[in-house]
Amino acid sequence: MKLTIVGTGYVGLVTGACLAEVGNEVLCLDVDASKVADLRAGIMPIHEPGLEALVSRNQQAGRLRFTTDVDEAVAYATLQMIAVGTPPGENGAADLQHVVAAARQIGRRMTDYKIIVDKSTVPVGTADKVGEAIAEELAERGVQLPYAVVSNPEFLKEGAAVEDFMRPDRIVVGSDDERATQWLRALYQPFQRSHERLVLMDVRSAELTKYAANAMLATRISFMNEMANLAEALQADIEQVRRGIGADPRIGYQFLYPGVGYGGSCFPKDVRALRRTAEAHGVQLRVLEAVEAANDAQKHKLVIKLVQRLGASLRGRCIALWGLAFKPDTDDMREAPSLTVIDGLLDRGARVSAYDPTASKAARKLLGERIHYAASPMAALEGADALLIATEWKEFRSPDFDAIKRALKRPLIIDGRNLYDPAYLRELGFVYDAIGR
Numbered sequence: 001m002k003l004t005i006v007g008t009g010y011v012g013l014v015t016g017a018c019l020a021e022v023g024n025e026v027l028c029l030d031v032d033a034s035k036v037a038d039l040r041a042g043i044m045p046i047h048e049p050g051l052e053a054l055v056s057r058n059q060q061a062g063r064l065r066f067t068t069d070v071d072e073a074v075a076y077a078t079l080q081m082i083a084v085g086t087p088p089g090e091n092g093a094a095d096l097q098h099v100v101a102a103a104r105q106i107g108r109r110m111t112d113y114k115i116i117v118d119k120s121t122v123p124v125g126t127a128d129k130v131g132e133a134i135a136e137e138l139a140e141r142g143v144q145l146p147y148a149v150v151s152n153p154e155f156l157k158e159g160a161a162v163e164d165f166m167r168p169d170r171i172v173v174g175s176d177d178e179r180a181t182q183w184l185r186a187l188y189q190p191f192q193r194s195h196e197r198l199v200l201m202d203v204r205s206a207e208l209t210k211y212a213a214n215a216m217l218a219t220r221i222s223f224m225n226e227m228a229n230l231a232e233a234l235q236a237d238i239e240q241v242r243r244g245i246g247a248d249p250r251i252g253y254q255f256l257y258p259g260v261g262y263g264g265s266c267f268p269k270d271v272r273a274l275r276r277t278a279e280a281h282g283v284q285l286r287v288l289e290a291v292e293a294a295n296d297a298q299k300h301k302l303v304i305k306l307v308q309r310l311g312a313s314l315r316g317r318c319i320a321l322w323g324l325a326f327k328p329d330t331d332d333m334r335e336a337p338s339l340t341v342i343d344g345l346l347d348r349g350a351r352v353s354a355y356d357p358t359a360s361k362a363a364r365k366l367l368g369e370r371i372h373y374a375a376s377p378m379a380a381l382e383g384a385d386a387l388l389i390a391t392e393w394k395e396f397r398s399p400d401f402d403a404i405k406r407a408l409k410r411p412l413i414i415d416g417r418n419l420y421d422p423a424y425l426r427e428l429g430f431v432y433d434a435i436g437r
């Protein structure tokens with residue numbers, strides 16, 4: 001099958017490469033000419049495990065191409081998948097300008113039946129807006145052509161995006177058009193050989209499903225962060241509590257890790273956008289209000305703990321920070337909790353020496369030279385008064401604690417990801433503060 005992907009970011013590029021991998025011919029369109037030039041030259045715009053090899057293999061096989069030419073992209077395929085960004089607008093609602101622009105550029109050029117697939121995360125009613133934008137463009141041209149708008153939200157996680165796409169738990173397709181449904185069923189057939197994964201529903205329900213899923217996961221995290229704060233006050237250990245509740249199959253183990261708050265390009269913006277949607281329809285989402293407030297507070301937790309140890313002013317102090325990316329295995333800095341930690345440290349007069357295996361370049365774009373970017377975990381510790389951990393990269397899990405102790409001015413570790421055994425670290429002579437234990 002031939003298909004066009006509009007927007008070659010995290011979702012568009014992974015979707016394009018994975019759909020090419022199963023034999024489709026995919027043309028990825030982007031307005032960012034330098035991104036397209038890099039991709040053509042084999043340079044990946046993002047760090048995502050397995051992606052580079054996948055892109056390169058399918059490029060070489062001629063199944064995956066990149067372009068900035070909108071005429072070519074619209075003419076290329078019946079299936080036009082929109083995977084452009086939907087960043088938060090002024091009041092937190094999803095900004096749909098890129099989605100609508102993508103729809104208009106299709107409407108302006110199409111000459112036959114098109115299926116427009118919304119893969120971007122978009123509020124309920126967006127498929128109608130996309131349909132209207134296309135209808136307006138067609139009317140302007142004085143032509144009548146058939147088209148369908150389908151909602152097919154994406155559930156991949158950064159850091160595991162290729163794996164998530166290739167082995168989906170479910171594929172949600174919201175369609176009110178039988179012909180379009182059949183196309184989508186055929187497109188996803190290779191991903192459901194062992195059992196049916198397609199969850200078919202109406203368009204509006206599919207749009208809401210995406211937000212409901214992210215809101216539910218964000219709720220679990222904020223709930224656990226609050227339980228962790230309570231565990232600290234009660235001298236209980238949240239890690240033991242986590243195992244105790246996760247064993248209940250009704251609860252399960254996943255997404256129960258307390259930490260420095262959720263970040264990334266999805267949970268914060270999607271929780272906010274869902275709240276705005278609800279407000280616009282006169283519905284109060286009290287739970288999500290609290291989820292967001294709890295998360296905002298949690299992002300300050302590391303600095304609060306540090307201040308409890310070193311005092312309110314951090315002037316003259318150097319603080320080492322391990323981890324900048326919002327989660328491991330990505331270089332994405334969008335809404336990374338580390339940014340709140342860094343602001344808190346700099347505001348109190350500290351110098352920050354940070355190490356991240358992949359995200360330093362992306363962090364530098366946001367922070368410039370306000371912090372020092374160390375070349376290795378150990379280099380970040382030289383002369384530092386304490387070590388803070390914001391991201392659970394694998395390479396931080398089993399460090400040389402003797403070397404850490406020698407490098408730090410005082411043996412103080414404040415761990416926002418509960419990587420180590422508190423009893424063991426105290427035995428080694430560290431002052432070790434974690435989350436909820």
Ligand SMILES: NC(=O)c1ccc[n+]([C@@H]2O[C@H](COP(=O)([O-])OP(=O)(O)OC[C@H]3O[C@@H](n4cnc5c(N)ncnc54)[C@H](O)[C@@H]3O)[C@@H](O)[C@H]2O)c1
Pocket residue numbers: 006007008009010011012029030031032035083084085086098101102119120121122154155156157158265266
């Ligand atoms: N990042 C994730 O893990 C993830 C997962 C699931 C869903 N989503 C959703 O998918 C959407 C895309 O997210 P992302 O992280 O991939 O965004 P991104 O910012 O990484 O990529 C978007 C791309 O679209 C391009 N673009 C913008 N307007 C365009 C146009 N008119 N024509 C062609 N290209 C255009 C941009 O240049 C950019 O390269 C968002 O709605 C997001 O919420 C993201």
Ligand SMILES: O=c1ccn([C@@H]2O[C@H](COP(=O)(O)OP(=O)(O)O[C@H]3O[C@H](CO)[C@@H](O)[C@H](O)[C@H]3O)[C@@H](O)[C@H]2O)c(=O)[nH]1
Pocket residue numbers: 121154155156157158159214217221254255256257258259260261262263264265266267270326327
């Ligand atoms: O137990 C947990 C799990 C996650 N997090 C944090 O939550 C954030 C989001 O993590 P994760 O969900 O793994 O990454 P994303 O790439 O943001 O993926 C989410 O957002 C995507 C975009 O909508 C969806 O497609 C995915 O299904 C959804 O998991 C990160 O800051 C994590 O550190 C925790 O604090 N505790």
